[in-house]
Amino acid sequence: MPNSENTNLKKTGLYKDNIQTRRRIAALFQYFCALVTWTGVFLLALLLYQVSVDGIQWLDMQFLSSFPSRFPYKAGIKSALVGTFWLITLIAIISIPVGVATALYLHEFSRKGRIHKLIQLNISNLAGVPSIVYGIIGLTIFVRGLALERSLISGALTMSLLILPVIIIASREAIQAVPMSTRHAAFALGATRWQTAWAHVLPTAFPGILTGVILALSRAIGETAPLIMIGALTYVAFLPEGPMDSFTALPIQIFNWVSRPQEEFHELAAGAIIVLLAVLLIMNATAIYIRHKTEQKLK
Amino acid sequence: MNPQTTPEASDSENPISIPENSVLDLQKVSISYSGNPAVNGVSFPIAEHKITSIIGPSGCGKSTLLRSLNRMNDFVDGVTLDGQILYMGQDLYGNDIDPVALRRRIGMVFQKPNPFPKSIYKNVAWGPSINGYIGSMDELVEQSLVQAALWEEVKDRLHESALGLSGGQQQRLCIARALAMSPDILLMDEPCSALDPISTAHIEDLLFELKSNYTIVIVTHNMQQASRASDYTAFLELGNLIEFGTTRQIFTVPQQKRTEEYVTGRFG
Ligand SMILES: Nc1ncnc2c1ncn2[C@@H]1O[C@H](COP(=O)(O)OP(=O)(O)OP(=O)(O)O)[C@@H](O)[C@H]1O
Ligand SMILES: [Mg+2]
Numbered sequence: 001m002p003n004s005e006n007t008n009l010k011k012t013g014l015y016k017d018n019i020q021t022r023r024r025i026a027a028l029f030q031y032f033c034a035l036v037t038w039t040g041v042f043l044l045a046l047l048l049y050q051v052s053v054d055g056i057q058w059l060d061m062q063f064l065s066s067f068p069s070r071f072p073y074k075a076g077i078k079s080a081l082v083g084t085f086w087l088i089t090l091i092a093i094i095s096i097p098v099g100v101a102t103a104l105y106l107h108e109f110s111r112k113g114r115i116h117k118l119i120q121l122n123i124s125n126l127a128g129v130p131s132i133v134y135g136i137i138g139l140t141i142f143v144r145g146l147a148l149e150r151s152l153i154s155g156a157l158t159m160s161l162l163i164l165p166v167i168i169i170a171s172r173e174a175i176q177a178v179p180m181s182t183r184h185a186a187f188a189l190g191a192t193r194w195q196t197a198w199a200h201v202l203p204t205a206f207p208g209i210l211t212g213v214i215l216a217l218s219r220a221i222g223e224t225a226p227l228i229m230i231g232a233l234t235y236v237a238f239l240p241e242g243p244m245d246s247f248t249a250l251p252i253q254i255f256n257w258v259s260r261p262q263e264e265f266h267e268l269a270a271g272a273i274i275v276l277l278a279v280l281l282i283m284n285a286t287a288i289y290i291r292h293k294t295e296q297k298l299k
Numbered sequence: 300m301n302p303q304t305t306p307e308a309s310d311s312e313n314p315i316s317i318p319e320n321s322v323l324d325l326q327k328v329s330i331s332y333s334g335n336p337a338v339n340g341v342s343f344p345i346a347e348h349k350i351t352s353i354i355g356p357s358g359c360g361k362s363t364l365l366r367s368l369n370r371m372n373d374f375v376d377g378v379t380l381d382g383q384i385l386y387m388g389q390d391l392y393g394n395d396i397d398p399v400a401l402r403r404r405i406g407m408v409f410q411k412p413n414p415f416p417k418s419i420y421k422n423v424a425w426g427p428s429i430n431g432y433i434g435s436m437d438e439l440v441e442q443s444l445v446q447a448a449l450w451e452e453v454k455d456r457l458h459e460s461a462l463g464l465s466g467g468q469q470q471r472l473c474i475a476r477a478l479a480m481s482p483d484i485l486l487m488d489e490p491c492s493a494l495d496p497i498s499t500a501h502i503e504d505l506l507f508e509l510k511s512n513y514t515i516v517i518v519t520h521n522m523q524q525a526s527r528a529s530d531y532t533a534f535l536e537l538g539n540l541i542e543f544g545t546t547r548q549i550f551t552v553p554q555q556k557r558t559e560e561y562v563t564g565r566f567g
Contacts, residue, residue, distance in 0.1 A: 112376060179413070181409060181411060181413035182413060182415060182416070183374075184371065184374070184407075184409065184413065185409070185413045185414075185415065185473070185476075186415075186425075187371065187374065187402060188369065188371065188402055188406060188407035188409075188477070189402070189403070189406070189425070189426035189429070189430075189476070189477070189480060190399055190400065190401075190402045190403025190404075190426065190429070190430055190480065191399070191426075191429055192399050195429050199425065199429070200415055204416055
C-alpha cells in the first residue's frame, strides 16, 4: 500500500522529487544540535569533576561552621553562607513583588501607547547591562546617596535592580501566554481588571513566572562584581543580624580565596563552589517541584 | 405577533414589527477599528424575553456588533462607536454607565469554549462570588448546571478540572457560568460552531427553555438554527443592516433580494 502511494507521489510532475535531500538536511541538522548539546554537557561535567576533585576533601561540618581564617585548615564559610542566605531572602522579598507587579501593570493595565513600547524596549536593554554598572549605581544611590552603608540591604537593593529586568521580562512572557479568551471570560462576568488578573492571569502564569524568578535569583546568587563594587567585606568573622549589618557572601569568599597564592586556599575555593552549586541546585529543584504541583492543578 | 411588512425595512427609521418591549435599542450604530469601519449605521431593537439572531456572511461585523452590546469592545485598542445603544432607556456608552456593572447584567458566551483552567464548580461559582453573591453557592452551581443541561454529566466530578470536559460540555459549562449570574441579557457568539450536531441540538433545546427568563441575542452561521430557534432576525452584510424582522418573515417573505439569496443559500 505505501509503495503504491509512493509511486503515485513521484508521478506528480510539477514537484521536484527532493524528499531524500530534505531528509538528509534534517538528519544533518539533528546531528549538529546533538553535538552542540553534548559538548556543552561534557564541558560542564568536566568542570564539576575538576571542582569536586579539588574541593571535596575540605567539605565537612567544620568547613560549613567556621569563620574564615588565615589558616586553611581552620577556615570555613559560615559567614559567607549565612550572608548569601540573607542576601537571597532580601533580594527575593524586594524583586519578586516589584518585578511581577511591573509586568502585570505593563501587560494588563497600562495603555499600549508609544511610552509603553519605549519602556518595554528599555527593560530589555537593561537586562543586558553589565553587572558592574549596577554595582556603580548601587554604590552611588544606596551606599552613599541613601547612606545605607555597606550593608546587606545595599547589596540586596543593588542585586534587585540587576535582576529586575529578567524577572519582568520572564513574568511578562508568562502573562502574555495566558490566553486572551480567559480574560474575556472573566470580564464578561463583570470582573474588574484586578479581579481578572488576580484570579486567572497570575495563577495561570505562575509556573512561568516562577521559572523566571528562579533563574534570576540563581544569577543573583552567583554575582560577584556588584557586591565588590558596593564594598561587601571579604573577611567577616561575625554573622549579620539584620539588613543593616555588613556582610560577605559565597562568591566574594570564593573570589577572595582564589586570589590568594597558596594552593590550599584554591582548594577551599573549590569547596565553597561546591556549596554554592548545591544551594543553586536545591533552589532549582524546589522551583521545579512547585511548578510541577501547580501545573498539575491547572490541568 | 403578526407583523405587517414594509418593503424597505432596512431604510426605515422604525423597522417594522418592532417588538413590544425592547431592552436594547440600537440606533444608527457605527463601529470602526482604528478608522476602518466594521459596522455602519445599524438600527434595530432587541426584544425582551425573545431570541434575536444576527446572521450574515463572515466578516460582516456580527461579532463586532454583539461585543458592543456589553462593551467587550472596550478591550480592543482603537475601537470607536458612533450612534447610540439604549439599554432600558439609558445610553450604554454614557458616562454614568459602569461597564463592569453592565457586564454583570449582560452576559456573554463566546464562539470558542473558554472555561477557566479551574474546577467545574469554580468555573460556575467564580462570577457570582466576585459579585458578592450571598445565597447558597452549591445550590446556585447545581441550578445553573441543570439549566445548561450539563448537571447529569458532571455532578460526580464537580471538583475536577473543566479542561477535561469535551468541547460541547465545555461550551455548556460556559453557558452555565453565564447563567449563574442570572443576567438580563445573554449574548452568544456562534455558540455551536465548535460543536457536533447532538451538542448543538442540546444547546438549541436549551435556548427554548431559557427564553422565558432571558433575553438572548445569538450570532449564528447556521440558517436552520436561526430559523428554528429565534424570534427575530437581523441580516447584516458588509457592516450594513440589510433587513430586520421576525424570523418567519426573514425566512419566508424576505423583502430584500440579498436576504433571500443568503437565507436560501444562494449567496454569492
Ligand atoms: N480586533 C480587530 N481589529 C481590527 N479589525 C477587526 C477586529 N475584529 C474584527 N475586525 C474587522 O471588522 C470586521 C468585522 O469583523 P467581525 O469579527 O465582527 O465579523 P463577523 O461577522 O463576526 O465574522 P465571522 O462570521 O467570521 O465571525 C472584519 O472586517 C474584521 O476584519
Ligand atoms: Mg464572529
